[in-house]
Amino acid sequence: MFAAAHYAQFAVFVMACWGLGRTVLAWLRPPSRRDAWLEAAMAAALGVGLYICAFQALAIFGLFRREATLGLIGAGVVAAAWQWRGWRADVRALRAAAPAAAPWTRYERIAAIALALVVLPALVAPLAPPAAFDELMYHLPYARLVAQQGTLGIHDWLRYPWFPYNYNLLYAAALQVGDDVLPHFLNGLAGALSVLMIFRLGILHANRLTACIGAAIWLGMGDYANALIDMGVALFVLSAFVALWWWRESEPLRDGTRWLSLAAFCLGVAAGSKYQALIFLPLVAVFVVRHERRVLRAWAPALLCFLIPCIYWYARNAIMTGDPFNPIGARVFGFSEWVPADYVQQVADVRDHAEMPNALIWSVFLAPFSVLWKRSAAVRAAGWFCLYSVAVWVVTSRYPRYLMASFPLLAVTAAVGWQALFSGIAAGVRRLRGAKAAAPVGPRSGAGIGDWVVVLLLAVLAAVSVGQTATKVSMISLTPEAREAFLRKHVPGYGVMDYVRRNVTGRVYQIALNEAIYYGPNPIWGDTLGRWRYRDYLLLSPGDTARKLAAEGFTTVVMSPEMVKVLSVRPGFDQYYGLLHEQDGSRAYRLLPTTAP
Incomplete structure (x- = not known):
């Protein structure tokens, strides 16, 4: 019953997010390249962003109360019921218009089964009590204060009183209507939606095996047992990338300005959740300016949509402290809450934790050697995004968690790299044996040695996942006594x-x-x-x-x-x-x- 109750609450919120987001997306009109499940994931992500904005507005005016939260969620559920029939009609129409898909090959089915096994830890991990360092240090304490007071405030006893706290407002809403396990599900929601997006992007722009590998890598790297905000930031950075690509594919670009504004909104939600999201603005600006220079008709609406979710935090900081990026802008704008020694200590702590990211994404540098790189402009765009992200990360911090906003696209691009690596190895082996060179990997290609090696990699990942599932299950505390024992231990x-x-x-x-x-x-x-x-x-x-x-x-x-x-x-x-x-x-x-x- 414990798990069922939490998943029921979670399902209601997901439904409300999808209903609200779907209502807006239906008004924006569909993208040029249709995919029902990718659009559904984008609708849910947009709904999450809209709820964040609504909670922020309520809290600014001191009206963020349990009754208001339940009313907004109820409105989303009503919107979902209203949109359900239209969405089902869209799905049937898209299926009817789509060309017949090739049957799933044996190695693709094995990859899908392995992916399903990798999902298991993520399903049970959110049920554990809060025990992660940063969620206990400031994420949940801040959310609890907002939930109790119904307003935003500056709490100087917290580690980062001036940070943007967009995604934490979801945790505050969860604490108003449920217990402190429920915020874990909202962190997990960001991971689940981005996994679905990665899977559908892999199928649309590469092949099923790429989709399974990319989704499995991101699932394996995500952390679903806490209420941090890094996966939330990753969701909105990925959503912005998807919206930007919809804008890029719109013909002509003039008709796609709505997608540019949607991308800007998603980046604004991310920037209002964590300062690290700001590093993507130069890359996006360069990408957009190559194709769009109309200031009033395109850039002005996009800028407005970017500012709506995040301007409160930066304007408040600038007015009250002189530093819109307090405290990381102290060297430029002057120190307020921190002193120079604090700044030096924080930088030293980040450097002390610097290390290489997860080895599963190292193959991202091999993606340019894949035939998919040559065939798909979307794969190339994802690759350039990844290279930019890694370069900025190396220069600024080399702290793995600060790269998490890029992990979903790094995962799917790394999947392309793994396929290129193993397919190249297999082709070399065949050449040494005097056999014909392997055919390029494509959506309808047969299984080669490289494909089977990739499937083996997924199988190993799935085996590890099964072991992790047992560990995550042991962390679930169904009684007060079990919770007490767990917390004293961890x-x-x-x-x-x-x-x-x-x-x-x-x-x-x-x-x-x-x-x-x-x-x-x-x-x-x-x-x-x-x-x-x-x-x-x-x-x-x-x-x-x-x-x-x-x-x-x-x-x-x-x-x-x-x-x-x-x-x-x-x-x-x-x-x-x-x-x-x-x-x-x-x-x-x-x-x-x-x-x-």
């Missing part, structure tokens, strides 16, 4: 944070327990960066630290086991801090009455 400091939340009423300062603050009191102060940075307190003597905290209204301090070992042995510590609670090595102390120096 969230350092959960026990003491939960105790303080239930028993302490004053202001609480936490030390090195950032990754558990969602389970602590709301709000709770203390971080490595920003106004409440640890070094401003912990470099003082125990007495000076206690007096500083007391002067700022704090009554309680909680700290990780590592910090307990360091701080509790400092001379004079026991004169200022009294033990309240200890669990799993973490401790909570109350501030004792201090004597002025």
Whole structure:
């Protein structure tokens, strides 16, 4: 029942998103190249974006309440019911007009089965309780505050109080109508829609095997057990790419301006969710300006559509701090919440986590050697997008998660590369044996050695997926006792944070327990960066630290086991801090009455 209840709520929201998005897409008229399932995925993605804008507008005016959320979702469900008959008629008409498809070959069927197995972990992973670092540090705490208060605010006790929080508004809505597992499903929705888009793009512009490989790679790389926002950003970047290609295929381009505006809207939703989405604007601008230079008729509507989802965040920051990109624009616009040392520490932390991305996408550099590269302009466009994304990523961060917005297109382009690699190897083997060179891989080509090697790769991925499914199932907590045990095992400091939340009423300062603050009191102060940075307190003597905290209204301090070992042995510590609670090595102390120096 636990899983069924969550999937039922999820299905209702998906239906509402599709209904709202389909209503708008029907008004925009269909693209030149029709695909019912790609259009359905785009409709759902557009609906997600429209809901984000609606929630943002409500929260700006302090009206973001449970009743308003349910009313908007209900309107989407009504729209879905209204659009259902028309969509079914479109599907039948497209099937009737489409040429007869070639039968699925044996290796294509095997690839499809492998893909189905890769889906399994993604189906069960969202059911786990929140336990990922960043979702507990600021994504869910921010969403909970918005859900409770019904308005947007600046919360300086969070790690990034000035960031754009578009996708987090979905999590706030989920917390209004459900529990804290439901946001995982909205993160998973972004992954599911982008997987469907990748699969349909692979079939449209390459072949079924490419579609299965690309979808499997992106499924394997996605993380469905948390409420982060990277997959949401990836969905809207991919949706913008699809809309741009619809615009590029429109004949003439004048009639496709609607798709340019849709692409701009999707980029605006992405840019209003994470600053990293801004890196795609130069590439899109170059792509568009090659084909469209009409400012008033094309660029002006597109710019407006881009600004609608994201202008609030950037304008607010610029007005209140002088830095529209606070805090990453500090070197240009001046420091406000952060100091230069915070900036240096953040950059150093990103560099410390720099590493190569998942090896499954390395073959993207082999895509230009594929016959699909020569045949399909869409494949070439995806390839140039990937090369640009990787180049910018290498120059700026080399932190794998900052590349996730490009992962869906990297996955499908890497699939083209894998086919080129294995087909080339197979052709070389046949030449060495004196056999005829292999025929190019195409939608109707027979199975060659290279194809079977690719299928074997998918089979290995599927086998790993089955093992991961068992792990994800073990993380599901059906009872309060199971949830408690899971969180104590996976969230350092959960026990003491939960105790303080239930028993302490004053202001609480936490030390090195950032990754558990969602389970602590709301709000709770203390971080490595920003106004409440640890070094401003912990470099003082125990007495000076206690007096500083007391002067700022704090009554309680909680700290990780590592910090307990360091701080509790400092001379004079026991004169200022009294033990309240200890669990799993973490401790909570109350501030004792201090004597002025």
